[in-house]
Amino acid sequence: MDERKRGMYVTARQKKKLIEFVAKHPELISCKVTQEFNYRDSQKLWQTIAHECNTLPGPGARKTWRQWRKTWQDLRSKTKRHAEIHGEVPSSAMMLTPAEQEALGLKNVSSTTNYQETTEFVQMDQDNSVDNYKNEMESAISYSEPESPPEVKVFTRSTDNKNKTKSSKRTSKHSDNCFLNCDLLATSEQRKIDLKEDYLNFKKDYLREKLKLMKEQTEALKSIARELTK
Numbered sequence: 001m002d003e004r005k006r007g008m009y010v011t012a013r014q015k016k017k018l019i020e021f022v023a024k025h026p027e028l029i030s031c032k033v034t035q036e037f038n039y040r041d042s043q044k045l046w047q048t049i050a051h052e053c054n055t056l057p058g059p060g061a062r063k064t065w066r067q068w069r070k071t072w073q074d075l076r077s078k079t080k081r082h083a084e085i086h087g088e089v090p091s092s093a094m095m096l097t098p099a100e101q102e103a104l105g106l107k108n109v110s111s112t113t114n115y116q117e118t119t120e121f122v123q124m125d126q127d128n129s130v131d132n133y134k135n136e137m138e139s140a141i142s143y144s145e146p147e148s149p150p151e152v153k154v155f156t157r158s159t160d161n162k163n164k165t166k167s168s169k170r171t172s173k174h175s176d177n178c179f180l181n182c183d184l185l186a187t188s189e190q191r192k193i194d195l196k197e198d199y200l201n202f203k204k205d206y207l208r209e210k211l212k213l214m215k216e217q218t219e220a221l222k223s224i225a226r227e228l229t230k
Contacts, residue, residue: 009061018068
């Protein structure tokens with residue numbers, strides 16, 4: 001019961017450790033299976049970060065590697081959304097290295113461009129404290145401004161600025177949809193792999209128990225046969 005309670009809140013120190021680890025292993029973000037990196041490799045890395053986060057001194061969450069992977073997905077989504085809504089980079093983002101900022105999947109956000117994601121595909125865990133997130137480690141990183149289309153010359157500057165803003169928003173929205181679809185596809189494939197792994201483990205345990213039972217039955221029959229031959 002105490003362990004379940006301790007696992008409710010992720011501390012800022014654990015979030016920092018989580019971001020640092022993923023920044024060192026960007027292959028965990030793409031979720032692409034290659035000859036050099038497969039699902040087993042991904043699972044081992046997440047088990048490592050789970051151990052490191054769980055063994056940090058002081059209070060904090062105690063989770064499985066799958067739960068830490070979900071926490072990372074939620075943290076990344078929350079950070080992106082914060083940067084998009086406010087249109088600027090918070091001062092706390094200066095605490096993060098460029099590699100850690102890249103790991104969170106964000107680019108530079110122009111202060112003059114309001115840009116909003118159409119769908120947020122992962123919600124934040126209930127175990128993430130909003131106050132801790134804002135005050136201790138607000139990992140909002142900047143977006144890079146999309147390249148503007150060729151300038152169309154018109155008679156007034158105001159009309160020109162409006163056209164550039166509309167084109168920039170369309171480009172940003174299209175890029176977001178592409179990123180979102182890739183993330184959704186990667187998440188879907190990862191879930192399929194997890195389900196298949198769980199099924200195979202269940203089947204393996206079932207066959208092991210069945211084999212054990214058959215051996216016991218065989219020994220029992222041998223014992224009965226020996227008794228009958230006496």
